[in-house]
Amino acid sequence: MKYITKNKKNNKQPRTAGEKKIKTMDPALLQVRPAMQESAGFEATLAFSDMPVHQLLKQNIQNKGYRYPTEIQERAIPALLKGADIIGIAATGTGKTGAFLIPFIEQLLHNKNRTGLVVVPTRELAQQVAEEFKALTTGMKFRAACFIGGTNVNADIARAGAKNHLIIATPGRLLDLVNRKALHLNAIEVLILDEFDRMLDMGFINDVTTIASLTRARRQTLLFSATINASQQTLIRQLVQDPLTINVSSGKSASSTVEQNVLEVAPNENKMEVLFNLLSGDSFEKVMLFAETKRTVDNINKQLARRGVRSDVIHGNKSQHYRTKAIQQFKTGHTRVLIATDVASRGLDVQNVTHVINYQLPQTMEAYIHRIGRTGRAGKKGIAYTFIN
Incomplete structure:
Protein backbone atom coordinates (compact mmCIF):
# COMPACT_ATOMS: atom_id res chain seq x y z
CA MET A 1 0.00 0.00 0.00
CA LYS A 2 1.45 3.34 -1.01
CA TYR A 3 0.84 6.39 1.14
CA ILE A 4 0.84 9.78 -0.55
CA THR A 5 0.76 12.95 1.52
CA LYS A 6 -0.23 16.27 -0.04
CA ASN A 7 1.14 19.57 1.29
CA LYS A 8 -0.95 22.18 -0.49
CA LYS A 9 -2.23 25.00 1.68
CA ASN A 10 -5.76 25.49 0.50
CA ASN A 11 -8.91 26.16 2.45
CA LYS A 12 -10.34 23.19 4.26
CA GLN A 13 -13.33 21.56 2.58
CA PRO A 14 -16.26 21.56 5.06
CA ARG A 15 -18.15 18.34 5.63
CA THR A 16 -21.87 18.06 5.22
CA ALA A 17 -24.03 17.02 8.15
CA GLY A 18 -24.65 13.71 6.44
CA GLU A 19 -20.95 12.98 6.21
CA LYS A 20 -20.43 13.44 9.94
CA LYS A 21 -22.82 10.63 10.71
CA ILE A 22 -21.27 8.12 8.32
CA LYS A 23 -19.71 5.09 9.96
CA THR A 24 -16.70 3.96 7.98
CA MET A 25 -14.09 1.23 8.15
CA ASP A 26 -11.03 1.80 10.28
CA PRO A 27 -8.35 3.49 8.10
CA ALA A 28 -5.75 1.44 9.97
CA LEU A 29 -6.99 -1.63 8.10
CA LEU A 30 -5.61 -0.16 4.90
CA GLN A 31 -2.10 -0.13 6.33
CA VAL A 32 -1.88 -3.88 5.92
CA ARG A 33 -3.18 -3.88 2.36
CA PRO A 34 -0.49 -5.12 -0.02
CA ALA A 35 0.68 -3.06 -2.95
CA MET A 36 0.45 -4.72 -6.33
CA GLN A 37 2.65 -7.75 -6.61
CA GLU A 38 3.66 -9.62 -9.70
CA SER A 39 2.45 -13.19 -9.36
CA ALA A 40 2.84 -16.31 -11.38
CA GLY A 41 -0.82 -15.98 -12.29
CA PHE A 42 -3.21 -18.70 -13.35
CA GLU A 43 -2.56 -20.63 -16.54
CA ALA A 44 -5.52 -22.56 -17.91
CA THR A 45 -4.88 -26.23 -18.59
CA LEU A 46 -7.35 -26.30 -21.47
CA ALA A 47 -9.03 -23.90 -23.87
CA VAL A 248 -10.02 -18.80 -6.00
CA SER A 249 -9.39 -15.94 -3.59
CA SER A 250 -9.60 -15.85 0.18
CA GLY A 251 -12.67 -13.64 -0.04
CA LYS A 252 -10.97 -11.29 2.40
CA SER A 253 -8.41 -9.49 0.28
CA ALA A 254 -8.34 -7.34 -2.82
CA SER A 255 -7.12 -8.46 -6.20
CA SER A 256 -3.34 -8.36 -6.65
CA THR A 257 -3.89 -6.71 -10.05
CA VAL A 258 -4.90 -3.45 -8.36
CA GLU A 259 -2.21 -1.06 -7.13
CA GLN A 260 -3.60 0.48 -3.95
CA ASN A 261 -2.69 3.94 -2.71
CA VAL A 262 -3.78 5.99 0.29
CA LEU A 263 -3.97 9.74 -0.25
CA GLU A 264 -3.75 11.68 3.01
CA VAL A 265 -5.56 15.02 2.98
CA ALA A 266 -4.25 17.47 5.58
CA PRO A 267 -6.64 19.66 7.63
CA ASN A 268 -5.54 22.77 5.73
CA GLU A 269 -6.15 21.24 2.29
CA ASN A 270 -9.15 21.58 0.03
CA LYS A 271 -10.18 17.99 -0.65
CA MET A 272 -12.01 18.84 -3.87
CA GLU A 273 -8.97 20.67 -5.20
CA VAL A 274 -6.81 17.64 -4.43
CA LEU A 275 -9.30 15.46 -6.32
CA PHE A 276 -9.35 17.77 -9.32
CA ASN A 277 -5.55 17.87 -9.47
CA LEU A 278 -5.48 14.07 -9.32
CA LEU A 279 -7.99 13.74 -12.15
CA SER A 280 -5.93 16.15 -14.25
CA GLY A 281 -3.32 13.43 -14.74
CA ASP A 282 -3.12 12.09 -18.28
CA SER A 283 -3.50 8.46 -17.20
CA PHE A 284 -6.93 9.04 -15.59
CA GLU A 285 -8.85 8.05 -18.71
CA LYS A 286 -11.81 6.13 -17.24
CA VAL A 287 -12.43 6.65 -13.53
CA MET A 288 -14.98 5.35 -11.05
CA LEU A 289 -15.29 7.53 -7.97
CA PHE A 290 -17.11 6.36 -4.84
CA ALA A 291 -18.66 8.32 -1.98
CA GLU A 292 -20.87 7.24 0.89
CA THR A 293 -23.93 9.45 0.42
CA LYS A 294 -26.13 10.45 -2.51
CA ARG A 295 -25.80 14.09 -1.48
CA THR A 296 -22.00 13.90 -1.62
CA VAL A 297 -22.09 12.15 -5.00
CA ASP A 298 -24.27 14.90 -6.47
CA ASN A 299 -22.08 17.62 -4.94
CA ILE A 300 -18.88 16.14 -6.38
CA ASN A 301 -20.51 15.89 -9.81
CA LYS A 302 -21.55 19.55 -9.76
CA GLN A 303 -18.09 20.71 -8.74
CA LEU A 304 -16.32 18.61 -11.34
CA ALA A 305 -18.73 19.82 -14.03
CA ARG A 306 -17.83 23.43 -13.16
CA ARG A 307 -14.20 22.52 -13.79
CA GLY A 308 -14.99 20.99 -17.18
CA VAL A 309 -14.70 17.34 -16.18
CA ARG A 310 -17.08 15.05 -18.10
CA SER A 311 -18.78 13.26 -15.21
CA ASP A 312 -22.10 11.69 -14.26
CA VAL A 313 -23.66 9.93 -11.29
CA ILE A 314 -25.57 6.83 -10.33
CA HIS A 315 -27.25 6.27 -6.98
CA GLY A 316 -30.51 5.07 -5.52
CA ASN A 317 -32.42 8.30 -6.13
CA LYS A 318 -31.85 8.14 -9.88
CA SER A 319 -34.39 6.39 -12.09
CA GLN A 320 -33.40 3.11 -13.67
CA HIS A 321 -33.50 4.74 -17.09
CA TYR A 322 -31.08 7.44 -15.91
CA ARG A 323 -28.72 4.91 -14.33
CA THR A 324 -28.68 2.70 -17.42
CA LYS A 325 -27.95 5.67 -19.67
CA ALA A 326 -25.22 6.98 -17.35
CA ILE A 327 -23.48 3.60 -17.34
CA GLN A 328 -23.71 3.36 -21.13
CA GLN A 329 -22.22 6.84 -21.53
CA PHE A 330 -19.38 5.81 -19.25
CA LYS A 331 -18.77 2.57 -21.11
CA THR A 332 -18.57 4.33 -24.48
CA GLY A 333 -16.24 7.07 -23.22
CA HIS A 334 -18.68 9.99 -23.44
CA THR A 335 -18.24 10.33 -19.68
CA ARG A 336 -14.77 10.15 -18.14
CA VAL A 337 -15.71 9.98 -14.43
CA LEU A 338 -18.64 8.01 -13.04
CA ILE A 339 -19.44 9.00 -9.46
CA ALA A 340 -21.47 6.55 -7.41
CA THR A 341 -22.53 5.22 -4.07
CA ASP A 342 -21.97 1.53 -3.37
CA VAL A 343 -24.87 0.73 -5.70
CA ALA A 344 -22.15 0.47 -8.36
CA SER A 345 -19.51 -1.36 -6.34
CA ARG A 346 -20.79 -4.78 -7.43
CA GLY A 347 -21.81 -6.23 -10.72
CA LEU A 348 -20.83 -3.25 -12.82
CA ASP A 349 -18.51 -4.66 -15.46
CA VAL A 350 -16.96 -1.84 -17.46
CA GLN A 351 -13.89 -2.65 -19.50
CA ASN A 352 -10.66 -0.70 -19.07
CA VAL A 353 -11.50 1.32 -15.95
CA THR A 354 -8.09 2.85 -15.29
CA HIS A 355 -8.69 4.12 -11.76
CA VAL A 356 -10.99 3.78 -8.78
CA ILE A 357 -11.07 6.65 -6.28
CA ASN A 358 -12.58 6.33 -2.83
CA TYR A 359 -13.43 9.94 -2.05
CA GLN A 360 -14.77 8.66 1.26
CA LEU A 361 -13.87 5.48 3.11
CA PRO A 362 -16.46 2.72 2.74
CA GLN A 363 -18.15 1.26 5.79
CA THR A 364 -16.54 -2.18 5.56
CA MET A 365 -13.48 -3.91 4.17
CA GLU A 366 -15.82 -6.00 1.96
CA ALA A 367 -17.18 -2.81 0.38
CA TYR A 368 -13.63 -1.58 -0.19
CA ILE A 369 -12.69 -4.82 -1.95
CA HIS A 370 -15.70 -4.60 -4.26
CA ARG A 371 -15.15 -0.92 -5.03
CA ILE A 372 -11.55 -1.27 -6.13
CA GLY A 373 -12.52 -4.43 -8.01
CA ARG A 374 -14.09 -2.21 -10.68
CA THR A 375 -10.53 -1.79 -12.02
CA GLY A 376 -7.83 -4.38 -12.63
CA ARG A 377 -10.39 -6.73 -14.17
CA ALA A 378 -9.78 -9.76 -16.38
CA GLY A 379 -6.10 -9.84 -15.47
CA LYS A 380 -5.43 -6.22 -16.39
CA LYS A 381 -3.74 -3.84 -13.97
CA GLY A 382 -5.62 -1.03 -12.29
CA ILE A 383 -4.93 1.71 -9.76
CA ALA A 384 -6.98 2.67 -6.71
CA TYR A 385 -6.71 5.79 -4.51
CA THR A 386 -8.38 6.13 -1.13
CA PHE A 387 -8.71 9.56 0.48
CA ILE A 388 -8.10 9.75 4.22
CA ASN A 389 -8.72 13.00 6.07
Missing part, protein backbone atom coordinates in the same frame (compact mmCIF):
# COMPACT_ATOMS: atom_id res chain seq x y z
CA PHE A 48 -12.78 -23.37 -24.11
CA SER A 49 -12.58 -25.19 -27.44
CA ASP A 50 -11.46 -28.30 -25.55
CA MET A 51 -14.31 -28.24 -23.02
CA PRO A 52 -17.11 -30.81 -23.29
CA VAL A 53 -19.76 -28.32 -24.36
CA HIS A 54 -21.87 -27.86 -27.49
CA GLN A 55 -20.13 -26.46 -30.57
CA LEU A 56 -22.57 -23.56 -30.88
CA LEU A 57 -21.87 -22.56 -27.28
CA LYS A 58 -18.14 -22.76 -27.97
CA GLN A 59 -18.63 -20.47 -30.97
CA ASN A 60 -20.54 -17.91 -28.91
CA ILE A 61 -17.83 -17.99 -26.24
CA GLN A 62 -15.25 -17.40 -28.94
CA ASN A 63 -17.31 -14.54 -30.38
CA LYS A 64 -17.15 -12.90 -26.96
CA GLY A 65 -13.38 -12.94 -27.29
CA TYR A 66 -12.79 -15.67 -24.70
CA ARG A 67 -10.19 -18.32 -25.55
CA TYR A 68 -9.20 -19.71 -22.18
CA PRO A 69 -11.23 -20.02 -18.97
CA THR A 70 -10.35 -18.11 -15.83
CA GLU A 71 -9.51 -20.09 -12.71
CA ILE A 72 -13.02 -19.94 -11.27
CA GLN A 73 -14.40 -21.05 -14.65
CA GLU A 74 -11.98 -23.93 -15.12
CA ARG A 75 -12.65 -25.25 -11.62
CA ALA A 76 -16.42 -24.64 -11.46
CA ILE A 77 -17.70 -25.53 -14.93
CA PRO A 78 -16.87 -29.29 -14.89
CA ALA A 79 -18.40 -29.68 -11.42
CA LEU A 80 -21.54 -27.77 -12.38
CA LEU A 81 -21.97 -29.85 -15.52
CA LYS A 82 -22.11 -32.87 -13.21
CA GLY A 83 -24.84 -31.23 -11.11
CA ALA A 84 -22.83 -30.29 -8.03
CA ASP A 85 -23.85 -27.58 -5.58
CA ILE A 86 -21.12 -24.97 -5.41
CA ILE A 87 -19.90 -22.10 -3.26
CA GLY A 88 -17.61 -20.06 -5.48
CA ILE A 89 -15.41 -17.36 -3.96
CA ALA A 90 -13.44 -15.32 -6.48
CA ALA A 91 -12.36 -11.73 -6.88
CA THR A 92 -14.39 -9.36 -9.02
CA GLY A 93 -13.57 -9.40 -12.70
CA THR A 94 -12.57 -13.08 -12.72
CA GLY A 95 -15.47 -14.41 -14.77
CA LYS A 96 -17.96 -15.63 -12.17
CA THR A 97 -20.93 -14.88 -14.47
CA GLY A 98 -19.52 -17.12 -17.19
CA ALA A 99 -18.72 -19.76 -14.59
CA PHE A 100 -22.41 -20.31 -13.85
CA LEU A 101 -23.99 -19.37 -17.19
CA ILE A 102 -21.90 -21.63 -19.42
CA PRO A 103 -22.80 -24.91 -17.64
CA PHE A 104 -26.44 -23.85 -17.31
CA ILE A 105 -26.67 -23.15 -21.04
CA GLU A 106 -25.03 -26.52 -21.77
CA GLN A 107 -27.69 -28.16 -19.60
CA LEU A 108 -30.37 -26.31 -21.54
CA LEU A 109 -29.00 -27.60 -24.83
CA HIS A 110 -29.57 -31.13 -23.56
CA ASN A 111 -32.88 -30.41 -21.84
CA LYS A 112 -34.89 -27.44 -23.10
CA ASN A 113 -37.31 -27.79 -20.19
CA ARG A 114 -34.60 -26.94 -17.69
CA THR A 115 -35.36 -23.74 -15.80
CA GLY A 116 -33.06 -21.51 -13.79
CA LEU A 117 -33.22 -18.48 -11.53
CA VAL A 118 -30.41 -15.99 -10.91
CA VAL A 119 -30.95 -13.67 -7.94
CA VAL A 120 -28.66 -10.66 -7.56
CA PRO A 121 -28.56 -7.67 -5.19
CA THR A 122 -28.49 -4.80 -7.70
CA ARG A 123 -30.30 -3.79 -10.86
CA GLU A 124 -27.08 -3.19 -12.76
CA LEU A 125 -25.80 -6.69 -12.04
CA ALA A 126 -29.12 -8.20 -13.14
CA GLN A 127 -28.92 -6.36 -16.47
CA GLN A 128 -25.34 -7.45 -16.94
CA VAL A 129 -26.17 -11.13 -16.37
CA ALA A 130 -29.08 -10.84 -18.84
CA GLU A 131 -26.79 -9.32 -21.49
CA GLU A 132 -24.22 -12.07 -21.00
CA PHE A 133 -26.89 -14.79 -21.30
CA LYS A 134 -28.19 -13.22 -24.49
CA ALA A 135 -24.70 -13.17 -26.04
CA LEU A 136 -23.86 -16.72 -25.02
CA THR A 137 -27.17 -18.11 -26.35
CA THR A 138 -27.10 -16.43 -29.76
CA GLY A 139 -28.83 -18.71 -32.26
CA MET A 140 -30.24 -21.03 -29.60
CA LYS A 141 -33.76 -19.60 -29.18
CA PHE A 142 -33.55 -19.59 -25.41
CA ARG A 143 -35.43 -16.89 -23.52
CA ALA A 144 -34.45 -14.98 -20.40
CA ALA A 145 -36.45 -12.40 -18.47
CA CYS A 146 -34.88 -9.73 -16.29
CA PHE A 147 -37.02 -8.34 -13.45
CA ILE A 148 -35.70 -5.35 -11.50
CA GLY A 149 -37.12 -2.43 -9.56
CA GLY A 150 -37.58 0.93 -11.22
CA THR A 151 -39.20 -0.56 -14.33
CA ASN A 152 -42.82 -0.92 -15.40
CA VAL A 153 -44.37 -3.67 -13.30
CA ASN A 154 -47.18 -4.31 -15.81
CA ALA A 155 -44.62 -5.02 -18.51
CA ASP A 156 -42.89 -7.40 -16.10
CA ILE A 157 -46.16 -9.20 -15.44
CA ALA A 158 -46.56 -9.76 -19.17
CA ARG A 159 -43.00 -11.10 -19.49
CA ALA A 160 -43.48 -13.33 -16.46
CA GLY A 161 -46.29 -15.13 -18.23
CA ALA A 162 -44.07 -16.18 -21.12
CA LYS A 163 -41.93 -19.31 -21.30
CA ASN A 164 -38.57 -18.25 -19.86
CA HIS A 165 -35.64 -20.62 -19.57
CA LEU A 166 -33.83 -18.28 -17.19
CA ILE A 167 -35.15 -15.65 -14.82
CA ILE A 168 -32.76 -12.97 -13.57
CA ALA A 169 -34.05 -10.72 -10.81
CA THR A 170 -33.47 -8.60 -7.77
CA PRO A 171 -35.21 -9.98 -4.66
CA GLY A 172 -37.80 -7.21 -4.22
CA ARG A 173 -39.23 -7.26 -7.73
CA LEU A 174 -39.07 -11.06 -7.89
CA LEU A 175 -41.19 -11.50 -4.75
CA ASP A 176 -43.52 -8.71 -5.86
CA LEU A 177 -44.32 -10.73 -9.00
CA VAL A 178 -44.69 -13.89 -6.93
CA ASN A 179 -47.11 -12.17 -4.54
CA ARG A 180 -49.13 -10.91 -7.51
CA LYS A 181 -49.28 -14.53 -8.70
CA ALA A 182 -47.73 -13.44 -11.98
CA LEU A 183 -44.69 -15.63 -11.46
CA HIS A 184 -44.31 -19.11 -9.97
CA LEU A 185 -40.99 -20.54 -8.83
CA ASN A 186 -42.07 -24.10 -8.12
CA ALA A 187 -40.58 -25.36 -11.41
CA ILE A 188 -37.14 -23.77 -10.92
CA GLU A 189 -34.44 -26.46 -10.98
CA VAL A 190 -31.27 -24.36 -10.73
CA LEU A 191 -30.99 -21.54 -8.18
CA ILE A 192 -28.04 -19.17 -8.51
CA LEU A 193 -27.38 -16.54 -5.87
CA ASP A 194 -24.79 -14.13 -7.21
CA GLU A 195 -23.08 -11.76 -4.76
CA PHE A 196 -24.98 -13.62 -2.06
CA ASP A 197 -23.06 -12.00 0.80
CA ARG A 198 -24.10 -8.55 -0.39
CA MET A 199 -27.75 -9.61 -0.59
CA LEU A 200 -27.62 -10.71 3.02
CA ASP A 201 -25.78 -7.54 4.08
CA MET A 202 -28.45 -5.44 2.36
CA GLY A 203 -31.15 -7.02 4.49
CA PHE A 204 -32.44 -9.54 1.96
CA ILE A 205 -31.96 -12.53 4.26
CA ASN A 206 -35.72 -13.17 4.64
CA ASP A 207 -36.24 -12.68 0.90
CA VAL A 208 -33.48 -15.15 0.10
CA THR A 209 -34.86 -17.83 2.42
CA THR A 210 -38.37 -17.27 1.01
CA ILE A 211 -37.15 -17.57 -2.57
CA ALA A 212 -35.22 -20.72 -1.76
CA SER A 213 -38.27 -22.29 -0.11
CA LEU A 214 -40.39 -21.56 -3.20
CA THR A 215 -38.00 -23.39 -5.57
CA ARG A 216 -39.39 -26.79 -4.63
CA ALA A 217 -38.10 -28.54 -7.75
CA ARG A 218 -34.56 -27.29 -7.12
CA ARG A 219 -31.85 -29.77 -8.03
CA GLN A 220 -28.82 -27.51 -7.95
CA THR A 221 -27.83 -24.45 -5.90
CA LEU A 222 -24.94 -22.12 -6.67
CA LEU A 223 -23.61 -19.37 -4.41
CA PHE A 224 -21.08 -16.96 -5.91
CA SER A 225 -19.36 -13.92 -4.44
CA ALA A 226 -16.06 -12.09 -4.20
CA THR A 227 -16.13 -12.02 -0.41
CA ILE A 228 -17.21 -14.42 2.29
CA ASN A 229 -18.62 -13.65 5.72
CA ALA A 230 -18.32 -16.22 8.50
CA SER A 231 -21.53 -14.95 10.12
CA GLN A 232 -23.52 -16.22 7.12
CA GLN A 233 -22.42 -19.85 7.38
CA THR A 234 -25.62 -21.01 9.12
CA LEU A 235 -27.81 -19.79 6.27
CA ILE A 236 -25.39 -21.11 3.67
CA ARG A 237 -25.64 -24.60 5.18
CA GLN A 238 -29.42 -24.37 4.88
CA LEU A 239 -29.22 -23.45 1.20
CA VAL A 240 -26.67 -25.95 -0.11
CA GLN A 241 -26.14 -29.62 0.70
CA ASP A 242 -22.57 -30.96 0.69
CA PRO A 243 -21.37 -28.17 -1.62
CA LEU A 244 -18.07 -28.05 -3.41
CA THR A 245 -16.33 -24.91 -2.16
CA ILE A 246 -14.01 -23.26 -4.67
CA ASN A 247 -11.79 -20.57 -3.19
